[in-house]
Amino acid sequence: xxxxxxxDQPGEGPPxxxxxxxxxxxxxxxADHLAHRFAGAFSAETVERYVFESYxxxxxxxxxxxxxxxxxxxxxxxRLTALAQAKGAIAKSVPEVLFVCVHNAGRSQLAAAxxxxxxxxxxxxxxxxxxxxEQVNPDVAAVLAEVAVDLADEFPKPLTxxxxxxxxxxxxxxxxxxxxxxxxERYLNWDVTDPDGQPFDAVRAIRNDIAERVxxxxxxxxxxxxxx
Amino acid sequence: xxxxxxxDQPGEGPPxxxxxxxxxxxxxxxADHLAHRFAGAFSAETVERYVFESYxxxxxxxxxxxxxxxxxxxxxxxRLTALAQAKGAIAKSVPEVLFVCVHNAGRSQLAAAxxxxxxxxxxxxxxxxxxxxEQVNPDVAAVLAEVAVDLADEFPKPLTxxxxxxxxxxxxxxxxxxxxxxxxERYLNWDVTDPDGQPFDAVRAIRNDIAERVxxxxxxxxxxxxxx
Numbered sequence: 001x002x003x004x005x006x007x008d009q010p011g012e013g014p015p016x017x018x019x020x021x022x023x024x025x026x027x028x029x030x031a032d033h034l035a036h037r038f039a040g041a042f043s044a045e046t047v048e049r050y051v052f053e054s055y056x057x058x059x060x061x062x063x064x065x066x067x068x069x070x071x072x073x074x075x076x077x078x079r080l081t082a083l084a085q086a087k088g089a090i091a092k093s094v095p096e097v098l099f100v101c102v103h104n105a106g107r108s109q110l111a112a113a114x115x116x117x118x119x120x121x122x123x124x125x126x127x128x129x130x131x132x133x134e135q136v137n138p139d140v141a142a143v144l145a146e147v148a149v150d151l152a153d154e155f156p157k158p159l160t161x162x163x164x165x166x167x168x169x170x171x172x173x174x175x176x177x178x179x180x181x182x183x184x185e186r187y188l189n190w191d192v193t194d195p196d197g198q199p200f201d202a203v204r205a206i207r208n209d210i211a212e213r214v215x216x217x218x219x220x221x222x223x224x225x226x227x228x
Numbered sequence: 229x230x231x232x233x234x235x236d237q238p239g240e241g242p243p244x245x246x247x248x249x250x251x252x253x254x255x256x257x258x259a260d261h262l263a264h265r266f267a268g269a270f271s272a273e274t275v276e277r278y279v280f281e282s283y284x285x286x287x288x289x290x291x292x293x294x295x296x297x298x299x300x301x302x303x304x305x306x307r308l309t310a311l312a313q314a315k316g317a318i319a320k321s322v323p324e325v326l327f328v329c330v331h332n333a334g335r336s337q338l339a340a341a342x343x344x345x346x347x348x349x350x351x352x353x354x355x356x357x358x359x360x361x362e363q364v365n366p367d368v369a370a371v372l373a374e375v376a377v378d379l380a381d382e383f384p385k386p387l388t389x390x391x392x393x394x395x396x397x398x399x400x401x402x403x404x405x406x407x408x409x410x411x412x413e414r415y416l417n418w419d420v421t422d423p424d425g426q427p428f429d430a431v432r433a434i435r436n437d438i439a440e441r442v443x444x445x446x447x448x449x450x451x452x453x454x455x456x
Contacts, residue, residue, distance in 0.1 A: 023408055046273050049311075049389075053281070056389040060358040060406045083277075130288040131359060158386075161277075161284040178288045180251055 041089035063134035082166035098167035104129025130178035132156035269317035291362035310394035326395040332357025332384040358406035360384035
């Protein structure tokens with residue numbers, strides 16, 4: 001401590017926090033808005049907790065903090081929607097297929113984006129990671145762009161209980177036993193190579209491997225579907 | 229998919245999940261118990277969400293899943309207590325000093341354990357990590373045992389909003405801007421070496437460095453205190 005005296009002023013911000021020095025006001029506004037939207041399904045207290053915990057969970061790992069408010073809004077909304085569906089307060093319009101990998105930066109993003117594109121509205125396909133990375137793997141975004149699938153709006157998210165509760169099918173890839181198991185849900189494990197650190201051609205091969213699995217899954221879950 | 233056909237039975241568990249195949253019943257019981265304990269402070273809905281999300285957050289990273297129920301109970305209780313204090317539903321008996329590092333396996337565990345021991349009940353000292361490790365660093369536990377501080381019951385926990393809300397002082401070590409900043413709290417950053425992968429003598433030196441900082445902090449926060 002001798003070389004780094006304590007600052008005199010309480011409330012002094014830590015170094016390297018230029019963006020959201022005071023997220024509180026913004027998060028309270030967001031919580032009020034969502035509490036109105038989810039009135040009937042959840043108390044204002046629950047919604048506020050979801051907003052603040054979603055913010056902190058993303059702030060822990062996200063690299064670009066500029067987008068944190070909009071990512072928080074989306075993450076909290078997705079989680080509250082999932083929970084409302086799980087408890088029957090909101091009807092589920094289509095089956096939910098949840099993909100989980102370690103970083104939610106490669107495999108689960110690839111699988112969710114491909115299945116979402118091919119299902120064309122007939123499935124809802126969230127994804128999550130047991131230890132979310134700072135950002136989506138740029139090579140993964142590139143090999144998806146090659147097949148005209150856009151990953152620009154996606155971001156790594158931690159696995160939360162609500163999305164598991166809402167899922168009809170949970171597909172894990174390389175994340176061990178990180179996911180809780182609930183009755184009435186179907187759990188699959190796909191043995192797919194992690195694209196992290198792989199050369200571009202290998203990432204392409206992983207995309208093709210996942211695309212084949214996704215086609216088979218889609219044909220089974222939505223039997224009338226013809227693969228895109 | 230050709231080499232790995234989909235199983236016929238829905239609800240089939242994933243491989244490698246021998247321990248808690250059905251955590252739901254246990255978590256509901258835990259939630260009922262805690263809802264009773266926190267009645268007046270929180271709705272049963274909020275308490276249930278805390279229990280289930282605490283379980284999933286620990287299951288994502290914990291290596292030894294055998295202890296997950298008891299760790300979940302402790303983690304959820306600590307979080308609900310922190311939140312109740314932050315909103316004034318429970319009185320805070322002593323100031324809260326929160327230590328945050330990346331893995332909650334080394335630096336923040338060392339600092340929290342040393343300050344807890346030296347403060348002898350005059351401070352409450354939680355810790356958390358932005359990306360919690362599977363387990364506490366065994367060398368860190370060993371260098372603390374050398375100074376008669378026991379780390380056996382500690383476990384890496386993700387940083388959550390509630391403990392930040394409850395904190396009077398937040399001390400970050402190597403975790404960048406992972407921690408939300410709230411008004412009225414004091415934020416410090418300690419530039420301490422990460423013990424991960426260091427030789428044992430270096431871990432000892434890190435313990436001594438942290439112990440010196442902890443002494444200075446304690447003398448400032450609890451002026452009447454004589455260092456242990």
